[in-house]
Amino acid sequence: MANAGQLALxxxxxxxWNHWRRDNPDKRIDLSGADLSGADLSGAYLxxxxxxxxxxxxxxxxxxxxxxxxxxxxxLSFDSLRVADLSGADLRGVSLLVxxxxxxxxxxxxxxxxxxxxxxxxxxxxxxxxxxxxxxxxxxxxxxxxQYADLGGTVLADVDLSHVQGLPACRxxxxxxxxxxxxxxxxxxxxxxxxxxxxPDTFIDYIPSLFNQPLQFYSCFISYSxxxxxxxxxxxxxxxxxxxxxxxxxxxxxxxxxxxxxxxxAIRKHDKLLLILSEHSVNSQWVESEVEAALEKERESNKLVxxxxxxxxxxxxxxDGWPRAIKNxxxxxxxxxxxxxxxxxxxxxxxxxxxxxSLAEKGDxxxxxx
Numbered sequence: 001m002a003n004a005g006q007l008a009l010x011x012x013x014x015x016x017w018n019h020w021r022r023d024n025p026d027k028r029i030d031l032s033g034a035d036l037s038g039a040d041l042s043g044a045y046l047x048x049x050x051x052x053x054x055x056x057x058x059x060x061x062x063x064x065x066x067x068x069x070x071x072x073x074x075x076l077s078f079d080s081l082r083v084a085d086l087s088g089a090d091l092r093g094v095s096l097l098v099x100x101x102x103x104x105x106x107x108x109x110x111x112x113x114x115x116x117x118x119x120x121x122x123x124x125x126x127x128x129x130x131x132x133x134x135x136x137x138x139x140x141x142x143x144x145x146x147q148y149a150d151l152g153g154t155v156l157a158d159v160d161l162s163h164v165q166g167l168p169a170c171r172x173x174x175x176x177x178x179x180x181x182x183x184x185x186x187x188x189x190x191x192x193x194x195x196x197x198x199x200p201d202t203f204i205d206y207i208p209s210l211f212n213q214p215l216q217f218y219s220c221f222i223s224y225s226x227x228x229x230x231x232x233x234x235x236x237x238x239x240x241x242x243x244x245x246x247x248x249x250x251x252x253x254x255x256x257x258x259x260x261x262x263x264x265x266a267i268r269k270h271d272k273l274l275l276i277l278s279e280h281s282v283n284s285q286w287v288e289s290e291v292e293a294a295l296e297k298e299r300e301s302n303k304l305v306x307x308x309x310x311x312x313x314x315x316x317x318x319x320d321g322w323p324r325a326i327k328n329x330x331x332x333x334x335x336x337x338x339x340x341x342x343x344x345x346x347x348x349x350x351x352x353x354x355x356x357x358s359l360a361e362k363g364d365x366x367x368x369x370x
Contacts, residue, residue, distance in 0.1 A: 001030075001032060001033055002030060002032050002033055002034040003029075003030045003031070006029060006031065007031060007034050010031070010036075010041075011039070014044045018044065018045045021045045022045075028050075029048065029049035029050060030050045031049055031051045032050050032054065033054060034055070035054075035055045036059055037055045037056065037057040037058055037059065038057070039059045039060070040059075040060045041059055041060060041061050041064055042060045042061065042062040042063055042080075043063050043064060043065075044061070044064045045064075046064055046065060046069055047065045047068060047069060048067070049066070049070070050069070050070045051069060051070060051074050052070055052072045052073060053072070053073040053074060054075075055075050056071075056074055057076070057077045057079070058077075059076075059080075060079075061084050062080050062081065062082045063084060064084045064085070066084055066085060066086045066089050067085050067087050067088055069086070069089045069090070070089070071089060071091050071094055072091070072093060072094075073093045074094050075095050076094055076096045076097075076099055077096065077098060077099065078099065079099045079100070080099075081104050082102045083102070083105075084101070084104045084105070085104075086104055086106045087105045087106065087108055087125075088107070088108045088109060089109045090109075091106075091110060091111045091114055092111065092112045093114060094114045095114070095115050096115065096116045096119050097115070097116075097118060097119075098117070098118045098119070099118075100120050101119060101120060101124055102121070102122045103122070103123040104121065104125070105124075106124060106125060106126045107125050107126070107128055108128045108129065109126075109129050110129075110130040111129060111130060111134050112130050112131075112132050112133055113134070115134075116135065116136050116137070117137045117138060117139075118137070118138045118139070119138075119140070120139075120140045121141050122140050122141070123143045123144065124141070124145070125144070125145050126144055126145060126146050127145050127146065127166065128147070128150075129146075129149045129150070130150045131149050131150060131151055131154050132152045133152070133154065134154050134155070136154065136156050136157065136159050137155070137158060138158045138159070139159050141160070141163075143164075143165065144164055146166045146167060147170075148170070148171060149166070150170075150173055151171065151173065151174075151176050151196070152174030152175070152176060153174055153176060154176040155176070155177045156176065156179065156197075157177075157182065158179065158185075160182070160186055161182065161186040161189055162185070162187045162188075167189065167190050168190045168192050168241055170193060170196060172197065175197065175198030176196075176197045176198065178194075178197055178199070183207060184210075191241055192241055219244070219245040219246070220244050220246050220271065220274050220355065221246075221247045221272070221274065221290075222246055222273075222274050222276065223273055223281070223290040223294075224278075224281055225276070225278060225284045225287060227278075228276055228278050228280055228281065228311060231276065231311055231335070232276055234338075235274070235276070235348075238348060242352045244352065244355055245270075247270055271305075272305055272307055272355060273290065273293075273294035273305055273306050274307050274309065274355075275287070275290075275294075275306060275307065275308040275309065275326070276309055277308055277309065277310040277311070277314070277326070277332065278310065278311050278314060279312055279314040282314055282315055288321075288322055291306065291322055291326070306326075307333070307354075308326050309332060309333035309334075309351065310332050310333070310334060310335065310336065311335050311336060313336065315327050315332065316332075333347055333350070335347055335348075
């Protein structure tokens with residue numbers, strides 16, 4: 001039960017309440033089960049308050065401070081929580097129906113088992129928020145940040161995810177549900193996000209065709225030395241998120257399959273071979289054989305297959321063998337500064353564009369990225 005004295009003071013108004021809180025910052029606030037429906041609590045200092053099972057329907061909580069507050073089981077329907085600070089709050093099992101949470105701060109909050117229906121979270125910060133077993137139905141998430149949010153058993157129904165930030169960094173702690181309307185209105189969702197939800201690759205490939213969009217298969221075999229695995233892993237993940245389907249040995253090899261046979265088959269099956277050139281790969285017999293297989297495929301198909309990129313200057317100084325031939329006949333993408341985010345992104349975006357352009361066209365002209 002709510003503390004009667006505290007509840008009476010809060011009903012006197014926000015100014016009196018905030019003045020009392022400033023004088024009593026360490027006082028335990030218990031407003032459990034309180035009927036605050038329709039109350040004007042805009043700007044109220046309610047951090048660390050207990051509002052368990054409180055009735056807050058139609059309350060005005062704009063710009064309210066609810067950091068680390070406990071709202072377990074509270075009813076927040078028809079509320080205004082614009083710019084409210086709910087970071088670290090316990091919102092498990094709350095009912096948020098027809099609520100305004102534009103630019104609300106929900107960082108590190110727990111919403112497990114909550115129901116959000118017809119809620120506006122435009123510009124909201126939900127980074128590292130626990131969204132497990134949450135139902136999000138007809139929720140506006142434009143420009144919301146879901147980076148490192150925990151998903152699992154989450155229901156996404158009629159939610160446009162096109163402009164949501166941080167989707168690739170969501171943490172999937174179990175499969176979630178996503179409905180047809182969400183998929184149809186959300187443009188180019190990251191593959192890693194769809195996989196995390198639990199959609200199989202075969203279904204992900206066909207999502208564009210389900211909504212009368214042209215179905216395009218972008219596939220790429222990545223050839224690299226195991227000593228360059230850090231770069232190869234990053235490139236692999238980023239290409240997947242851009243819709244370029246990648247084969248990445250040995251990670252993608254079926255268990256028990258002979259590696260050499262599997263690699264030969266993969267090169268045949270995929271559209272392009274993305275060659276990572278370094279001081280390690282130019283001396284690798286495996287990489288050399290993969291290059292030979294790609295060049296043979298080029299001769300047979302009369303299409304460009306081999307896309308070289310470099311992460312150091314070794315190939316530019318090499319005067320012998322196949323590295324020399326690559327240097328003299330191909331434009332080589334320069335990822336030497338790949339550990340610098342901006343430098344990497346600039347070259348990566350050009351690579352993706354050129355890969356997709358080449359996949360859609362015939363011909364053997366080398367791509368113009370550097």
